[in-house]
Amino acid sequence: MKSVPSQLESDLRRAVRLEWWTIAWQLSIVGLLALVLGSSQAMKTAWIEDLLGLVPAFVFLTAIHFERKTPNAKFPFGYDRVNSLAFLVSASTLVIMGGYLLFDSAGKLLAGEHPTLGPVTLLGQQVWIGWLMAAALAYSVVPPLILGRKKLPIARRLSDKVLHTDALMQKADWMTGLAGVCGVFGVGFGFWWADSAAAMVIAFDIVRDGLRSLRIATAELTDGAPRALDSDEIAEDAATLRDALARRYPEGEVRLRETGRYIRADIHGATAPPAEPDLAALWPGDPERAWRFESLSFTP
Amino acid sequence: MTATQQPRFGLSAAVDVAVLLAVLICLAACDGFPADPEATTERVTHSGTLRSGIVAAPGSEESLARGFVEKLAAAAGAEAKVKRGSAELLLKDLEQGGLDVVIGAFAKESPWRKRVALSPPLKAQEPPGDLPVLRAAVRSGENRWLLFVARHLAQGRE
Numbered sequence: 001m002k003s004v005p006s007q008l009e010s011d012l013r014r015a016v017r018l019e020w021w022t023i024a025w026q027l028s029i030v031g032l033l034a035l036v037l038g039s040s041q042a043m044k045t046a047w048i049e050d051l052l053g054l055v056p057a058f059v060f061l062t063a064i065h066f067e068r069k070t071p072n073a074k075f076p077f078g079y080d081r082v083n084s085l086a087f088l089v090s091a092s093t094l095v096i097m098g099g100y101l102l103f104d105s106a107g108k109l110l111a112g113e114h115p116t117l118g119p120v121t122l123l124g125q126q127v128w129i130g131w132l133m134a135a136a137l138a139y140s141v142v143p144p145l146i147l148g149r150k151k152l153p154i155a156r157r158l159s160d161k162v163l164h165t166d167a168l169m170q171k172a173d174w175m176t177g178l179a180g181v182c183g184v185f186g187v188g189f190g191f192w193w194a195d196s197a198a199a200m201v202i203a204f205d206i207v208r209d210g211l212r213s214l215r216i217a218t219a220e221l222t223d224g225a226p227r228a229l230d231s232d233e234i235a236e237d238a239a240t241l242r243d244a245l246a247r248r249y250p251e252g253e254v255r256l257r258e259t260g261r262y263i264r265a266d267i268h269g270a271t272a273p274p275a276e277p278d279l280a281a282l283w284p285g286d287p288e289r290a291w292r293f294e295s296l297s298f299t300p
Numbered sequence: 301m302t303a304t305q306q307p308r309f310g311l312s313a314a315v316d317v318a319v320l321l322a323v324l325i326c327l328a329a330c331d332g333f334p335a336d337p338e339a340t341t342e343r344v345t346h347s348g349t350l351r352s353g354i355v356a357a358p359g360s361e362e363s364l365a366r367g368f369v370e371k372l373a374a375a376a377g378a379e380a381k382v383k384r385g386s387a388e389l390l391l392k393d394l395e396q397g398g399l400d401v402v403i404g405a406f407a408k409e410s411p412w413r414k415r416v417a418l419s420p421p422l423k424a425q426e427p428p429g430d431l432p433v434l435r436a437a438v439r440s441g442e443n444r445w446l447l448f449v450a451r452h453l454a455q456g457r458e
Binding site: 113114115116117118119121126128130134138174178181182185187188189190191192 | 317320321324325333334335336337338339417419439440441442443446447450451454
């Protein structure tokens with residue numbers, strides 16, 4: 001019975017393809033950075049951030065897989081909220097890893113550790129590894145930037161929080177890359193602290209990403225009202241729907257919650273009307289997006 | 301999308317970043333890059349003395365180490381001052397800036413590598429496994445000096 005609304009199919013297919021590309025590119029970045037890690041804390045932190053960048057892609061692909069599954073006796077409401085659960089787990093990972101890296105980098109800064117960025121042999125020449133690090137970091141910025149920009153409009157059309165957060169994280173990746181390059185060049189100019197300072201900036205960014213995801217996942221898992229994609233405010237279309245339902249059923253209290261990309265409404269303190277309401281007709285906004293309104297129930 | 305939700309990374313920002321990177325690279329391309337935070341290279345060339353340590357070892361190894369130190373000093377336009385002793389004492393001295401280079405048999409994965417910077421082996425390629433071989437150790441983070449030692453090493457092998 002449960003299937004994804006047909007008008008979303010093409011966007012979903014594109015999103016899935018973009019996420020597979022993300023995994024492929026991200027793996028190439030992780031591999032390349034691993035070759036030139038050296039003993040730079042900034043590089044290590046950037047590398048872990050790129051590794052963690054794989055997580056949202058996996059969460060999205062897993063969630064899509066479950067969303068297409070039909071409800072069954074054990075999961076009668078289907079699997080729309082698998083993404084929130086997976087999201088919560090990945091957000092916690094980001095917060096914990098980011099917190100650890102922040103602590104680790106601050107420790108190195110306080111200990112006054114001088115990072116050694118030594119020579120490597122390249123084509124028979126002894127080359128300073130910092131040049132290779134900077135080149136690898138510059139490369140690591142490009143694919144996420146492009147993929148993030150491509151994902152953002154799709155995430156808006158799909159009302160997909162995981163995809164949206166993923167796109168924002170990727171779009172902000174250039175700052176990580178730049179911080180890393182500044183750290184490496186800073187060491188090159190003789191400022192030993194530049195490396196741990198840059199690492200702290202990157203670690204802080206990981207924590208921020210994690211906290212943002214954590215807030216979004218928590219709102220959904222605690223049956224909060226549907227949130228806007230890019231803030232903690234109630235989504236505009238949800239607010240309009242709530243007002244429309246309040247006018248239509250003034251005797252009850254309208255409660256909205258969100259399961260994945262879908263909105264479910266409950267009219268509390270009202271009995272169901274004899275005729276089954278047409279959800280699409282009740283949807284006050286753009287009819288193209290009426291798929292958002294998944295169910296309406298009445299609780300006396 | 302409203303005006304307040306403009307993408308945070310526009311084309312102009314990309315140009316800014318590119319310019320910043322170009323400036324960084326130009327600055328870095330100057331002489332003296334990478335630099336030593338504790339100015340080891342400068343100190344050796346200006347003072348004309350290479351304060352070196354040689355870890356006590358069997359005869360042939362020690363003469364190899366001594367030969368390397370003398371050639372390194374000559375390349376830096378300095379005179380070698382050699383101190384002999386145990387690895388622990390010499391490396392501690394190196395770490396605190398009392399020495400510029402220490403030659404001794406160290407494994408690639410030596411626990412000391414967390415506190416000092418180790419060069420590739422003095423002769424031949426990396427040994428199989430994690431056997432200790434003669435290497436030069438320099439103070440951690442003295443990247444210009446380490447590059448100088450490694451380049452000198454590579455020339456000596458050719």
